[in-house]
Amino acid sequence: MSNPIIERIRKEIESLDTSLHAEEIGRVVSVGDGVAEIEGLAKAQMSEMIVFDETENASLEDTMKKTAPLFGLVLNLEENLVKIVVLGDTNRMREGMVARRTGKLLNIPVGDAIIGRVVNPLGEAIDGKGAIKTDRSMPIERIAYGVMDRSAVNTPIHTGIKAIDAMIPIGRGQRELIIGDRATGKTTIAIDTILNQRFEPEATRPICIYVAVGQKESKTARIVGELEEAGAMAYTIVVSTSAADPSALQFLAPFAGAAIGEYFMEKGKDALIIYDDLSKHAVAYRQMSLLLRRPPGREAYPGDIFYLHSRLLERAAKLNEKLGGGSLTALPIIETQEGDVSAYIPTNVISITDGQIFLETDLFNKGIRPALNVGISVSRVGSSAQTKAMKKVAGKIRLELAQFRELEAFMQFASDLDDNTKKQIESGRKYTELLKQKQHQPMPFYKQVISLYGANNGLLDGAKVEEVKKIEGEFLDFVERDRAQIMPSIRDTRTLSDEVDEMLKSAISDFKAARPEFYTA
């Protein structure tokens, strides 16, 4: 009779690698604020992973208890010393401790098994669902793909937010910044974008990666809960570092997320990565740099803070067909102070990205949510990726809103205005109302097209502004129920054919005739 446990141990003993290799070591000279100075390690490389040996003089029992090794990352090579940031609890360290070279640059284990999991920047599961079995690892730091490896952005990534998909379209492989003050709905836009991907066909659905940098753990837990509830964790990975984590881990989190995204991109898939947020990332890097005694520059940020973000965001790409045609779309988030977009980090990231989505506190407080300032929000490459159907309906809305913004200042003199101006203001207010969306209720693009088509073609004429959202909802239900072929046609062909155009026009007139109570203004 054989005991499986004994059998297992016997096999392990038989297969144990007993070959001996001399390890290159150094000893900890000092530790403080997450930075360790090591004497020795003469051949250590930049960004190399170092393992601290906690088992010296420890009994076998204590050694076996230490299951999670303590890692460090080489960031400064000096004449007699190596400076290392500790990727874990520095309380576990002591003077004279042995630090061992691993010979590996910092990398993260990746694989399909990571989908649906919450991990830390080292790829270790932190969701209590057990270890993640992966077969590959990707370097956390690497040079982005070159010009010849890329192709033009040509496929849209739908956020499910009408204002964005219509006027600030984002393409797969693009970098679009979400910027605004605190509590203006930046994270909500990012999460809605993830939620909206469930409407995409499974074959083309992007793998979403949400990177929480220095966020409150309660916020990350809430987001994971919301994603799980909506079934979005089936295609999402969360890389989480909390405000309580060492600055080194916060610094690594976006790069770890990018490495995971690149894994899927290289497999020919599309990936979407959200960096929430790069302001906190810059602060973590500043802290780390000052502790490493690197010279401070403007606002005490180190001189390479621009390079830090540019090399990170440059990893977003649309690969050419030869390389599989995958893509990595980046939505970095920046938090501004009092709407100051001319501060150091916001201007840096604005200049790196391919467009910005500006969110404003005033709009948010007025109840315009998403609080998007469409006047100064832009997308530099996304329009070439917009679907034909959306392009057809989005042109007019942009013009209407631009005119509305010009006339907005005169709204308080409404009684003195001529009829034409009044009409334009009314129309602008209706469009503004139409673009409002509740959080976590993204709309699939074909519904957006129908909704905007309706607004452009008289659906809202004669209706009160307060009724706009109600009319929109009822009209979409009406089309889905009574004109069942319209939505599948737009969804599948991504165009607005003449036939569908006619059907929509007749749907609008039929709806208006069927629901006269909405048109009493």
Next chain:
Amino acid sequence: MTTKVYGEAVYGAITNGMAVPNALSNLTAILEKYGHSSLRGQVLRDLLARFEKDEEKLTVTVRVSQTQDAEKFAKEIAMFTDKYHLRETAVKVDETLIGGYILESTEHRLDASHKKSLATIYQNVTND
């Protein structure tokens, strides 16, 4: 800071072949010239520490679980010493090793202890 600078300078001169008595008399003269005579003791201590560190670099520390094991592994110790051009040998008893040995210089370590093997087996068995 000044002490370390003087220490490094004298250390450099000696390791470059200058006779020790000459280097020390020159140091005294220089310290007097710049009004730093009071630092002489500190500079000499710094110098001593540097030579001690050099000595450490040439020493292989053999850690075994019991004293008599050091002789058992004489061949392995000799190979390690030759490979890294070490001269001295210091034996330390570390009962936590259970068996086997660890050879250690300031920059290299060869761990052939039973503790390491047993911990590896334990981790392999429990990780899957």
